[in-house]
Amino acid sequence: MSAKTDTEVIIGGKVLTLSGNESAEYLQKVAAYINNKLNEYNKMDSFKHQPVDTQNMLMLLNIADDYFKAKNQQEQRENELRAKENELYDLKHELIATQMKLDNTTKSLQEAQNELNENSKKIVRLETELEEKRRNRHGK
Secondary structure, three states, X not given: OOOOEEEEEEEOOEEXXXXXXXXXXXXXXXXXXXXXXXXXHHXXXXXXXXXXXXXXXXXXXXXXXXXXXXXXXXXXXXXHHHHHHHHHHHHHHHXXXXXXXXXXXHHHHHHHHHHHHHHHHHXXXXXXXXXXXXXXXXXX
8 A cells, every 4th residue: 555645735816635545646646636636627607607506516416427437437448457357368269270270271281182192193194004015915
């Protein structure tokens, strides 16, 4: 577990000390996120005219919305990753099966080529014998 970090940040113009097991950079990033949300909402007149409690509730709701959307997006990406991993697994197995078929086909082709060579030799030998028999018949 990492050591506890204390860092000063500015949120909404106020200096606060944040403590946590995260790095100071991370805590500054969180503060920057909150400040961006505050700036975004403070640009809206309808927000500025709300009571502070309502403003805080709207901020909390918006941050929770961002969180759940990000979480949902992460889950979708994880599901897509799992689907792609499964597809890759299936493709690897298909590749292995295809490679085995190719190896068997190559072996069969080589055996057929060897048989063809043997038969070609046999044909040449038989043709030679036949030619010798014809010569012997016609030569006598």
